Amino acid sequence: MPPLKLAHQRPRGVIVIAVNGEMDATNRAQLEAYVRELPVDLARGMVFDLSGVPFMDSSGLHVLLRCATDCLRNGGTVHLxxxxxxxxxxxxxTGVAAYVPVHDTVETAVAALTSAGHSL
Structure with missing residues (x-):
C-alpha cells in the first residue's frame, strides 16, 4: 500500500490533520509518528480531516482511538x-461514532472545538 499523504494546519488555533490515502496496517506507524511529532496541545483537541480516506481498517481506527483517548485524558476531544x-x-x-464526534466538514469540526472553549 502506498504511504499516506499527511499535512496539518491550525485554523482558529485548532490543529487539523489531513489524511489522504487508504489507512491500514501497512501505514499505521506513519500516521502514529506524524501525530507524535506534531506540537499538539491535547487539552485543545484536534480534528482529523478524513475526506481523502476512501478505506480504513481496524489499524487506522486504532490510531484514531488512541489519539481520542490521549486527548480525553487531557481534557480535549478528537473530532473527525x-x-x-x-x-x-x-x-x-464499531460504535465509534457514538463517542467521537463526526462532522461533514472540517469547518464544522473546528467550529465545534472552538465553541467548546478549546481554541486559543
Whole structure:
C-alpha cells in the first residue's frame, strides 16, 4: 500500500490533520509518528480531516482511538471530518461514532472545538 499523504494546519488555533490515502496496517506507524511529532496541545483537541480516506481498517481506527483517548485524558476531544462511506460504516459497526464526534466538514469540526472553549 502506498504511504499516506499527511499535512496539518491550525485554523482558529485548532490543529487539523489531513489524511489522504487508504489507512491500514501497512501505514499505521506513519500516521502514529506524524501525530507524535506534531506540537499538539491535547487539552485543545484536534480534528482529523478524513475526506481523502476512501478505506480504513481496524489499524487506522486504532490510531484514531488512541489519539481520542490521549486527548480525553487531557481534557480535549478528537473530532473527525469528511468521513467517506467505507470508513463511516466502520465507525458505525464499531460504535465509534457514538463517542467521537463526526462532522461533514472540517469547518464544522473546528467550529465545534472552538465553541467548546478549546481554541486559543
Amino acid at each position: 471530518a469528511g468521513v467517506q462511506p467505507l470508513p463511516a460504516r466502520l465507525f458505525e459497526i
